[in-house]
Amino acid sequence: MAESASAVALSGVRRIYHVGEPVYALDGVDLEIPRGSYTAIMGPSGSGKSTLMNLVGCLDTPTEGEVVVGGREVTGLDERERTRLRGEEVGFVFQTFNLMPRLSALENVALPGLFRGEDRATRRERAAALLERVGLAGRGDHLPNELSGGQRQRVAIARALVNDPALLLADEPTGNLDTDTGRNVLDLFDELHAAGNTVVMVTHEPHVAERAERIVHLLDGRIERIESVDAGDATGTERDATDAEGDATGTEGKD
Amino acid sequence: MRPVEFLRLSWRSIRGHRLRSTLTTLGVIIGVAAVIAFVTLGASLQAGVVGEFSPDDGRNVYGWAADPDVEGGPAAGAQPVFSEADLEAVEELEAVEAAYGYATVGTQAVSYDGEQVAQGDGLVASGPSYVREERLAEGRQFETGEREAVINPAAAGRFEENVSVGDELEVTLLGGATTTVEVVGITDTNEGLSPFEGFESAPRIYVPTDPYYAEQTDGLGIGGEGAGESARFLAIVIEAESADEEAIDRAREAAVGYLESDASDAGELMDDELAVTMQTSTELLAQLQDVLDLLQNFVVGIAAISLLVGSIGIANIMLVSVTERTREIGIMKAVGAQNRDVLGLFLAEAVILGVVGAIFGTALGLAAGYLGAWYIDLPLVYPLEYVALAIVVGVLVGIASGLYPAWRAARTDPIDALRYE
Numbered sequence: 001m002a003e004s005a006s007a008v009a010l011s012g013v014r015r016i017y018h019v020g021e022p023v024y025a026l027d028g029v030d031l032e033i034p035r036g037s038y039t040a041i042m043g044p045s046g047s048g049k050s051t052l053m054n055l056v057g058c059l060d061t062p063t064e065g066e067v068v069v070g071g072r073e074v075t076g077l078d079e080r081e082r083t084r085l086r087g088e089e090v091g092f093v094f095q096t097f098n099l100m101p102r103l104s105a106l107e108n109v110a111l112p113g114l115f116r117g118e119d120r121a122t123r124r125e126r127a128a129a130l131l132e133r134v135g136l137a138g139r140g141d142h143l144p145n146e147l148s149g150g151q152r153q154r155v156a157i158a159r160a161l162v163n164d165p166a167l168l169l170a171d172e173p174t175g176n177l178d179t180d181t182g183r184n185v186l187d188l189f190d191e192l193h194a195a196g197n198t199v200v201m202v203t204h205e206p207h208v209a210e211r212a213e214r215i216v217h218l219l220d221g222r223i224e225r226i227e228s229v230d231a232g233d234a235t236g237t238e239r240d241a242t243d244a245e246g247d248a249t250g251t252e253g254k255d
Numbered sequence: 256m257r258p259v260e261f262l263r264l265s266w267r268s269i270r271g272h273r274l275r276s277t278l279t280t281l282g283v284i285i286g287v288a289a290v291i292a293f294v295t296l297g298a299s300l301q302a303g304v305v306g307e308f309s310p311d312d313g314r315n316v317y318g319w320a321a322d323p324d325v326e327g328g329p330a331a332g333a334q335p336v337f338s339e340a341d342l343e344a345v346e347e348l349e350a351v352e353a354a355y356g357y358a359t360v361g362t363q364a365v366s367y368d369g370e371q372v373a374q375g376d377g378l379v380a381s382g383p384s385y386v387r388e389e390r391l392a393e394g395r396q397f398e399t400g401e402r403e404a405v406i407n408p409a410a411a412g413r414f415e416e417n418v419s420v421g422d423e424l425e426v427t428l429l430g431g432a433t434t435t436v437e438v439v440g441i442t443d444t445n446e447g448l449s450p451f452e453g454f455e456s457a458p459r460i461y462v463p464t465d466p467y468y469a470e471q472t473d474g475l476g477i478g479g480e481g482a483g484e485s486a487r488f489l490a491i492v493i494e495a496e497s498a499d500e501e502a503i504d505r506a507r508e509a510a511v512g513y514l515e516s517d518a519s520d521a522g523e524l525m526d527d528e529l530a531v532t533m534q535t536s537t538e539l540l541a542q543l544q545d546v547l548d549l550l551q552n553f554v555v556g557i558a559a560i561s562l563l564v565g566s567i568g569i570a571n572i573m574l575v576s577v578t579e580r581t582r583e584i585g586i587m588k589a590v591g592a593q594n595r596d597v598l599g600l601f602l603a604e605a606v607i608l609g610v611v612g613a614i615f616g617t618a619l620g621l622a623a624g625y626l627g628a629w630y631i632d633l634p635l636v637y638p639l640e641y642v643a644l645a646i647v648v649g650v651l652v653g654i655a656s657g658l659y660p661a662w663r664a665a666r667t668d669p670i671d672a673l674r675y676e
Binding site for chain 2: 114
């Protein structure tokens with residue numbers, strides 16, 4: 001992990017939507033996600049989880065503040081450069097899997113490479129290797145609707161990994177899965193984390209969040225607190241938001 | 256991204272909605288098919304009617320009397336007004352070398368050596384010089400007053416044994432009466448010798464008006480006001496002194512002047528509503544061409560409208576498709592698809608629909624055109640440049656109808672698109 005120590009760094013980030021009156025979806029957030037870390041983001045609806053995810057995933061730009069993804073400042077980029085950064089540095093995993101319905105599993109995994117201009121043979125080879133890695137060897141020819149939910153999510157994870165991203169961004173990845181399948185998918189995330197991938201997971205289920213090394217609690221567009229989870233111990237200990245540099249705006253006056 | 260990959264991915268989407276894509280393409284298919292069919296038919300019609308015919312009627316001018324308001328080909332709306340005496344008088348005119356009538360004698364069949372074939376087109380009755388010397392491959396011109404005929408190679412070849420000069424044919428006239436002709440000459444072409452016949456290839460038998468036309472009118476009582484009066488002709492052919500334009504104009508003026516005056520039988524018979532038209536076949540051909548062109552432009556115009564409707568169909572279905580696939584657009588953008596990639600994908604889809612429509616339309620149109628041409632017995636013509644043009648039109652239709660939908664797809668916001676249900 002070369003250029004910078006953090007996969008993502010946010011400082012003083014505000015995101016304001018103008019729907020009649022200005023709405024502060026994020027209201028001053030500082031957060032650093034080190035490379036190789038496993039972070040869960042929790043919070044009730046309307047707390048700014050989605051906005052944070054969009055910013056980290058380079059889908060959106062902040063109204064104020066700085067977002068650095070994979071060592072690059074996102075705020076000043078135009079749409080095209082942002083799209084490229086997104087394709088190269090971020091791997092998305094969604095609650096609803098979001099596979100292309102008419103493409104086979106292999107083609108779905110190979111899709112990001114297509115937009116990067118890689119040739120067909122390279123793409124397919126890499127996609128096949130990743131499918132094997134997520135335990136779907138031999139399923140490459142299946143269409144998404146011929147796969148179970150868990151298998152689909154594995155395809156989505158393989159696709160997220162295909163460009164060697166700086167971080168894996170998962171949005172409720174177990175939300176549409178039954179408990180057992182969900183546990184398997186979470187095990188896969190653990191494995192990927194152990195192998196050195198940076199994982200950011202948005203969830204509202206505590207047992208999912210507790211798999212992470214630390215949990216960022218959002219409330220009303222601010223970081224309420226950051227909780228560290230001890231490896232092997234599910235209970236975890238609470239701490240002030242010391243990881244967030246320059247002190248957390250989110251920790252105070254929010255009870 | 257490479258063009259081949261675009262096409263591959265777009266083709267996948269099209270195949271995903273087979274029925275919808277087929278119906279969408281149908282609009283373009285019908286439009287292109289209509290254009291191609293009528294262009295093929297038009298080209299065949301032109302080849303059939305006009306043919307390779309390069310008008311070289313030398314000194315001949317063709318005339319008929321009709322209401323000047325009647326539009327149409329040679330002898331359209333013609334009335335039988337020219338009498339034998341008129342022809343003789345015209346021939347006396349200084350500018351005119353010769354004048355004779357033109358008529359067809361209805362027939363049922365022709366027999367040679369006991370073998371009978373149907374011949375509905377009849378005998379072409381005219382003066383000896385109607386079949387010009389240089390058109391004769393064998394034998395000589397027929398003579399007026401004799402039971403003689405010049406036939407063309409198509410007529411000669413209709414029997415098991417080819418008819419040759421000196422043979423005798425038996426002709427069954429309309430009404431059942433039979434008459435005989437002696438073949439004295441064979442022409443070198445199967446095309447018509449004058450615009451009155453039309454220019455297409457057909458078996459033809461040329462005979463003198465006397466006796467064949469005279470006998471027929473006597474028998475049926477047409478052409479003259481009473482029995483005993485000589486036959487009247489619908490059409491006449493006059494020969495100018497030479498083939499240059501001035502001589503032809505002089506002959507034309509003199510003949511029209513005489514025929515429209517009260518001195519002639521024709522002038523007496525014609526009231527103010529009729530006028531004599533005299534034209535060379537070059538002029539007549541040009542008129543015919545105008546009519547054909549007009550017809551073709553009209554039909555191609557209609558077909559172009561159906562093509563427009565077809566492209567609106569593509570545009571419409573592409574818009575539906577963009578909305579329907581909003582989420583897919585979001586996914587592609589999330590994994591790194593640029594706006595131009597999305598634009599290209601949807602544009603490729605529209606172009607594929609357009610081109611596939613154009614290809615099938617062309618095939619269908621050619622089939623329909625050839626079937627039509629074959630059915631009405633015209634020579635087949637292959638307007639290959641139109642096939643190429645049709646493909647280009649397919650591409651253009653695809654681009655024109657796909658551009659706006661594709662642009663809409665390209666500028667879809669990925670955040671909204673991913674949330675889209």
